[in-house]
Amino acid sequence: MISSPIAASPPISIDHHARTRSAVLDAAEQLFSQHGVDGASIRQIVKLAGVNLGAINYHFGTKERLALEVFARRLEPVNLDRIARLDALEAAADHRPLKLEQIIEALVRPAVESEGRGARDCDDMMRLISRCFQEPNTELKHFVEEKFAEVTRRFESAILRAVPGLPSGELFWRMHFLFGALHHGQEMWLRFDQLPRPTDRETVKPDREGFIQRVIAFTAAGLSSPIIVPS
Amino acid sequence: MISSPIAASPPISIDHHARTRSAVLDAAEQLFSQHGVDGASIRQIVKLAGVNLGAINYHFGTKERLALEVFARRLEPVNLDRIARLDALEAAADHRPLKLEQIIEALVRPAVESEGRGARDCDDMMRLISRCFQEPNTELKHFVEEKFAEVTRRFESAILRAVPGLPSGELFWRMHFLFGALHHGQEMWLRFDQLPRPTDRETVKPDREGFIQRVIAFTAAGLSSPIIVPS
DNA sequence: GATCAACTCGAACGAACGTATGAATTAATT
DNA sequence: AATTAATTCATACGTTCGTTCGAGTTGATC
Numbered sequence: 001m002i003s004s005p006i007a008a009s010p011p012i013s014i015d016h017h018a019r020t021r022s023a024v025l026d027a028a029e030q031l032f033s034q035h036g037v038d039g040a041s042i043r044q045i046v047k048l049a050g051v052n053l054g055a056i057n058y059h060f061g062t063k064e065r066l067a068l069e070v071f072a073r074r075l076e077p078v079n080l081d082r083i084a085r086l087d088a089l090e091a092a093a094d095h096r097p098l099k100l101e102q103i104i105e106a107l108v109r110p111a112v113e114s115e116g117r118g119a120r121d122c123d124d125m126m127r128l129i130s131r132c133f134q135e136p137n138t139e140l141k142h143f144v145e146e147k148f149a150e151v152t153r154r155f156e157s158a159i160l161r162a163v164p165g166l167p168s169g170e171l172f173w174r175m176h177f178l179f180g181a182l183h184h185g186q187e188m189w190l191r192f193d194q195l196p197r198p199t200d201r202e203t204v205k206p207d208r209e210g211f212i213q214r215v216i217a218f219t220a221a222g223l224s225s226p227i228i229v230p231s
Numbered sequence: 232m233i234s235s236p237i238a239a240s241p242p243i244s245i246d247h248h249a250r251t252r253s254a255v256l257d258a259a260e261q262l263f264s265q266h267g268v269d270g271a272s273i274r275q276i277v278k279l280a281g282v283n284l285g286a287i288n289y290h291f292g293t294k295e296r297l298a299l300e301v302f303a304r305r306l307e308p309v310n311l312d313r314i315a316r317l318d319a320l321e322a323a324a325d326h327r328p329l330k331l332e333q334i335i336e337a338l339v340r341p342a343v344e345s346e347g348r349g350a351r352d353c354d355d356m357m358r359l360i361s362r363c364f365q366e367p368n369t370e371l372k373h374f375v376e377e378k379f380a381e382v383t384r385r386f387e388s389a390i391l392r393a394v395p396g397l398p399s400g401e402l403f404w405r406m407h408f409l410f411g412a413l414h415h416g417q418e419m420w421l422r423f424d425q426l427p428r429p430t431d432r433e434t435v436k437p438d439r440e441g442f443i444q445r446v447i448a449f450t451a452a453g454l455s456s457p458i459i460v461p462s
Numbered sequence: 463g464a465t466c467a468a469c470t471c472g473a474a475c476g477a478a479c480g481t482a483t484g485a486a487t488t489a490a491t492t
Numbered sequence: 493a494a495t496t497a498a499t500t501c502a503t504a505c506g507t508t509c510g511t512t513c514g515a516g517t518t519g520a521t522c
Contacts, residue, residue: 038270043508053510054470058468133415136270169434176416177449180415180416184364184411185411213459214459218405219408222449222456226448228441228444228445272478274480284502285482285499285503288480
C-alpha cells in the first residue's frame with residue numbers, strides 16, 4: 001500500500017515547523033467533521049490545537065484554504081489507495097475479468113479502514129469523508145468532485161468490463177447511488193449509538209469488516225441490476 | 232393524495248398574517264438548501280423575503296426554530312404521502328404480497344415529485360430534502376431522524392414481507408444505504424449541469440421519471456441482495 | 463555572533479451575527 | 493369609534509467572525 005500522499009501533509013509530522021501546522025489540521029479535521037466548515041470557527045480550531053489565531057493566516061491563508069487542505073489530506077491517500085488496489089487486482093488477474101465485488105471492495109475498503117492506523121483514526125477518516133459530501137460551499141463541492149473524477153473514471157472502466165451490457169451512461173448514475181449509499185452508511189455506522197432505537201433486538205452495529213461487506217453486497221447488486229426499459 | 236400537512240405551514244397561504252410568515256419560510260428554504268443552515272444568515276433571508284429583521288424573532292423565535300419549520304413543512308407531507316401510498320397499495324392488493332419495487336416506488340416518488348406542483352417546486356423540495364441529511368447541527372439531525380422513524384418502520388415491515396428471509400437487522404442497514412443512494416442521487420440529478428463533464432457522450436440527465444426508475448432498480452436489487460455469510 | 467528567514471504572538475479591524483426591544487402600525491373585536 | 497391584540501419596524505445589544513499586521517521570538521545559515 002502506498003503510505004504517504006504527495007500533495008497533502010501527512011497526519012504525522014516530525015519537525016517543529018510542521019508541528020503547529022499539523023496540530024491545526026488535526027483540530028480542524030475534528031471540528032469540521034462534527035460541525036461542518038461553516039459551523040466550526042477558527043477560534044475553536046486554534047483553541048483545540050493549542051496555537052495562536054495568527055497561525056491560521058500564516059500557514060493556510062484563509063479558512064477556506066485550511067478546509068481544502070483538511071479534506072485533501074484524507075481524500076488523496078484514500079483515492080491513491082483505491083487505484084493501487086485496483087491496479088494490483090488487475091495485475092494479479094493477468095487479463096482475466098475481475099469480479100464486480102472485488103472492484104467494489106477496492107473502492108470501498110480504503111474509505112473505511114487504513115492499514116497501520118488505529119480504529120479511532122479510521123473513524124476520524126470516515127467521519128471527514130462523509131462530511132466532504134455534505135458541505136454546501138461551492139468551492140469545496142467542486143474541489144471534492146475534481147478529487148473524485150479520476151478515480152471514478154478508473155473504476156467505471158473496470159466495472160464496465162465486469163458487468164457486460166451495462167451502458168456507461170447508466171453506470172454514471174449508479175456510481176452516484178453507490179457513493180451515496182457508502183457515505184450515508186458510514187455516517188450512520190459511526191453514529192449508531194445516537195440513532196433512534198430500533199424496535200427489534202436484531203439490529204446490531206456490525207464491525208468494520210461487516211460494514212464493508214454489507215456495502216459491497218448492496219452496491220454490487222445495485223450496479224448489476226437489470227436495465228430499465230424506458231429511456 | 233393528502234395535500235396539506237397538519238403541523239407545518241402550507242407553502243401557499245391566504246391571509247395577510249401568514250404572508251410574512253410564508254415569505255420568510257420560502258426565502259429560508261431557498262437559502263438553507265443552497266448554503267446550509269449555518270451558511271445562510273437571517274439578514275439574507277429577510278432581504279430575500281422582503282420583510283423586516285424582527286419578523287424572524289416575532290414569528291419563529293430563533294433561527295434554529297425557523298430551520299426546523301422549514302424542514303418540517305417539506306418532510307411531513309412527503310412522509311404522509313409515502314404512508315398513504317403504501318396503505319393504498321396494500322388495500323388494493325387485498326392481502327396478496329406486494330412487489331418490492333412497488334414498495335420502494337411508494338417511498339421514493341413522493342420525495343421526487345409532488346402532484347399539483349410544478350417542476351420548479353419539486354426541484355426545491357428535492358434540494359431541501361437532500362440538504363436535510365447533510366446538516367451537521369445535532370438538533371436538526373435528531374429532528375430529521377425522528378421525522379423518519381415512523382415512516383421507516385412502516386416501510387420496513389412491508390419490505391420484510393416482500394423479501395422472504397431478509398433479517399430485520401440487515402434491513403436496518405440497507406434502508407440507510409437506500410436513503411443515502413436516494414438523497415445523493417437527488418443532489419447529483421439537480422446539479423447535473425455543474426458536475427465534472429463525463430468523458431462519454433452517453434451520459435445524459437434522465438427526466439424525473441427516469442431518475443425514479445433508476446433509483447428503484449438500484450435499491451430494489453440492493454435490498455434483495457444475498458445475505459453475506461459472516462456475521 | 464551576526465544576519466536573514468521562518469514562525470508565533472497579541473491586538474486590532476471592520477463586518478457580520480442572532481437575539482432582543484419598545485415604538486409605531488395594522489388588524490380584530492366590542 | 494374605542495379598545496385590545498397582533499404585527500411590523502428600526503434600532504440596539506453583546507458577541508463573534510475571519511482577516512490583518514507589526515513586534516517579538518525562534519531557527520537556519522554563514
